[in-house]
């Protein structure tokens with residue numbers, strides 16, 4: 198039986214039954230190996246847990262690639278165990294979405310497309326590569342051995358617009374700053390205040406960084422900094438943001454101010470918040486700022502630490518740093534002030550003496566650039582900023598970008614096929630987010646690559662949805678690409 202887009206959706210349905218959080222890909226790997234054995238295809242795994250399934254053919258063909266893991270997010274009221282429960286989903290107005298959880302079409306639909314292609318009667322030698330742990334560290338891609346895949350071209354199936362071809366992406370890194378927590382007693386006569394900012398839209402630090410969106414950590418720390426210039430402000434606790442690749446949507450601070458300023462801070466907050474609403478409300482319709490009084494503990498962060506942290510955050514660079522000079526409307530370099538979280542580390546001495554715990558406040562920022570040198574320069578600038586404000590910073594999680602090849606035979610073959618099929622050319626783009634292709638480029642510099650995928654919305658959130666019609670579109674495109682080899686064009 199010839200596979201169709203209905204086959205792709207049936208396979209996706211099966212994939213939805215299988216739990217597959219990042220770093221827990223055992224079950225989905227078993228499914229893939231079982232799929233290969235059922236269809237008498239050769240399959241292998243590597244030490245990282247990646248899976249390669251091969252369908253033999255006469256000519257060197259194409260490697261179709263997707264990642265096995267998914268981002269696990271749910272709404273607060275949803276009960277779902279991502280390690281055990283299948284993803285339940287429904288279809289509404291042509292869009293498939295899950296019930297209170299991420300759908301996992303990122304990248305389950307890519308896996309389904311690759312598996313369906315293996316069932317086709319393509320004359321080419323086909324490979325389907327499934328990587329582990331794309332979402333939390335690109336671990337699978339990084340562990341890939343050169344020579345494991347033999348195709349001269351690779352089609353990555355992890356993009357999110359059915360009318361866009363991605364031919365390049367930014368590289369990135371994180372700059373993390375740790376503050377060692379020191380506390381000291383609060384003076385008598387202080388008043389406790391909790392400030393909360395919530396309801397901001399946030400967004401992805403790659404694809405949304407150029408949009409007019411507020412950062413909760415910046416809004417909050419700038420208020421604290423201004424107040425600290427007027428009277429004593431002691432920070433009891435400060436936190437906000439969540440993922441390193443998301444713009445901070447929420448932040449909160451617990452502070453102490455002199456009792457006689459308890460009305461003043463309320464007045465100042467109301468003025469400040471209404472100014473922020475004037476600036477942002479058009480783009481941040483749900484923004485909410487709250488102030489409430491709270492009972493103080495005996496201690497707060499040491500005065501110097503509270504001030505250093507506030508100043509570091511309030512003065513931290515955030516947003517677009519440079520636009521591309523070659524491509525219109527493409528961000529070249531950016532930085533994201535992502536999160537501030539408490540962190541406790543325990544030292545367990547080998548001699549059996551008592552464990553020692555260390556308390557930190559950890560600030561996470563992430564940088565991206567399609568220019569390696571700019572990326573290093575910017576990360577170092579952020580590093581220096583936090584270092585000058587009393588933190589111990591370090592740079593981590595560096596991944597490479599994928600510089601576009603405007604002469605790629607694969608891209609020109611795919612643009613031709615797409616234009617014939619749909620009567621118009623796709624948009625060919627470089628994105629400011631990361632893709633596994635950046636890592637593949639480092640390992641296999643000769644590999645000709647392109648990234649495509651069906652249309653998804655709100656990935657990495659419980660509103661993630663898949664436009665069903667677009668699956669058929671990408672399936673038809675793949676059908677064309679596996680008929681003849683671009684490597685021999």
Ligand SMILES: [Zn+2]
Pocket residue numbers: 264303304331355
């Ligand atoms: Zn993905």
